[in-house]
Amino acid sequence: VDTEDIMTMEEQIYLLLEAKVxxxxxxxxxxxxxEGDCFPEWDGLICWPRGSVGKMLAVxxxxxxxxxxxxxxxxxxxxxxxxxxxVQSLNRTWANYSECLHFLQPEIISRKREFFDRLYVMYTVGYSxxxxxxxxxxxxxxxxRRLHCTRNYIHMHLFVSFMLRAVxxxxxxxxxxxxxxIKELEALPADDLQSIAVAPADRSQYVGCKIAVVTFIYFLSTNYYWILVEGLYLHSLIFVAFFSDSKYLWGFILIGWGFPAVFVVAWAVARAAxxxxxxWELSAGEIKWIYQAPILAAIGLNFILFLNTVRVLATKIWETHAVGHDTRKQYRKLAKSTLVLILVFGVHYIVFVCLPHTFTGLAWEIRMHCELFFNSFQGFIVSVIYCYCNGEVQTEIKRTWTRWNLTVDWKKTTPCGNYRCGSVHTHLTHSTSSQSHVVASSRLLLSTKGSINVSRPSEPHENLPGYVRSNS
Known part of the structure; x- marks a missing residue:
């Protein structure tokens, strides 16, 4: 949830004092x-101007x-x-704030709380x-080890950035x-706003939560920049003829982990000063742009890389299948590739950035559900694309699974003397282990047969290659 439109008690008190002055x-x-009869005055919330006798004043x-x-x-x-x-019974000046307190009505507060609780459950499940x-x-x-290469190293850094963002x-x-x-603010009656006084706060109690907020902003920034690194890497593979990916790995690491640290530390120093x-979890004027501007720049640059990549992809598809090929199939192939690139490049970020940030209305609620859904489940989608649907990963898993099955099959056979002949007595398979059992059993039978005919003298010509002994 965007907290830039939320206000702390201290900020509210400051605005009230400023309005009072x-x-x-x-x-x-x-x-x-x-001019007028009723004198102007400050009632703790509103600055009332002069009023005319016998008339209702609306502010x-x-x-x-x-x-x-x-x-x-x-x-x-x-x-x-x-x-x-x-009003004598209340010992105070009469004023009607009913329209102002519209959003503080119990049913509206309850509905808003249910909405935010629903969002919290959704993005908690998604990030988990x-x-x-x-x-x-x-x-x-x-x-x-066969999967250890620069491309997969970059994928692993991206995975870690998503995990740290969730944590x-x-x-x-x-x-x-x-x-x-929050609870004490919600329980505070509207009338008590008039009697709020500035109380000295012990800032040392907020050190832990300040560190938590700074850490969150840093890992949020690194996640955006590792998505940018993925875009830069893919773009370089397409447009650079002789691209040495291992040579630029440390540069990518510096962009992904190092550059966000610079502007996040700058923001923390400015915020503290x-x-x-x-x-530090809420709005602080224009200081927020110290970290928001670089994040928006990363999102915008990634969107440009996405458009250029899709352009080249579409050109290649049309050039490869220009003659005698189904046009609808080309469009389906391009749409499928584009959908994958949208999820990889994080194009949905640019969509939500361009949407208006209004607090009320069904459109805003739909926007918040969609934005938090994609943000929280994007790590899962990226892992499916880069790992679980990767052909190299599937090949390695199948190879390991086959080896494990062969090992289990060999260990399950019954020992027979110095040989494992259980598969010969039960059934024959086309596996390597079963073939070895057949060979071992054959040797066992030959050695037994040789011991029976041990008294027969061997002839010299029987050792010649290609000779077949007659049974007659």
Missing amino acids: QCELNISAELQEG PCPHYVYDFNHKGVAFRYCSLNGTWDF ISFTSLTVAIFIIGYF SIFIKDKVVQAHLG VVDARC
């Missing part, structure tokens, strides 16, 4: 004008209160005696499946949620 300046200016709901409905209005009544209408499949894929590629998200969710104070509030 501005309101006091406006009140001083209005008092000098001397837009303040934009600086995050949970308010910013399209609604609040009301106050200026009584006939020239003062704001006062991705982590498991990537772990198995790394074990498979690492186990078979960092799980840790951030647990650590940050413990320090956010300028806006050192709580866990």
Whole structure:
């Protein structure tokens, strides 16, 4: 979930104090004008201007209160005696905030909580499946020495980046949620916002969650850049005639793990110096672009590489099957290749970047479900494409499986003296082990037959090659 549109309690207090200062300046200016009867005042949430006797005053709901409905209005009544209408039973000035509190109604809060809980379950399941499949894929590629090459090394780095991204998200969710104070904010009545005071905070208690947030942003960035490295590698294989992949491996590693560390550390330093509030998990003005701009640049560059790769792929398909070939089959082949490249290059990122970030509406909910689904399950999809559907991997697994079956078949045969003749007594197969049993049994019979005729003297011509002894 994009947390850039969420506000902490400290940020809310700061905005209220800022609005209060501005309101006091406006009140001083209005008092000098001397127009109206009910005096302007700050009630803790809204700066009320002068009111006219016997009229209802409507003021837009303040934009600086995050949970308010910013399209609604609040009301106050200026009584006939020239003062704001006062409610004796509540001992306070009457005001109608019902439109402003639209989003704070219990049924709306409950529906929003169910929506975010549903998103949390979905991406938790997705990242868990991705982590498991990537772990198995790394074990498979690492186990078979024939698969050790630069291409698969890059795949393994990409797998690790997906795994670390998943782990960092799980840790951030647990650590940050413990320090956010979300429950106390939800339980806070709207009226209490008027009496909020700035309390000194012990910043040392947020060190752990700050580290968790910085770690999450770093591994998130490395994941984007390893996807870029995959795109660069594939693009180089296609467009560079003599490309030495082993020569550029360390360069790719520097791009994938080193470059993100530079701008993430720069962001952490700027955040600590300028806006050192709580866990650093939320918006901090323009500072966020220190790490978001490089990520967007990686997504944009990867999209360009994707378009160029698809262009070359389409040209090759049409040139290869230009004459006497089914056009629909060519389109199906191109569509299948393009779909794989979309998942490999992470093209869905550019789609979600271009979509508007609005908080309300069914379109936004659909967008959030789709974005988090693809983000969380992308590791699983990549492992299937690069490992489980890879022909070389399948060949190595089949070869190992065949060897294991032969070994088990040999060990299961029954010993017969110094020979394993169990397969001869039961059945004959075309396996290598069964053939060896036949040879061993034949030798055993020949040696027995030779011991019976031991008294017969051998003739010299019987040792000649090609001689066949007669039984007569």
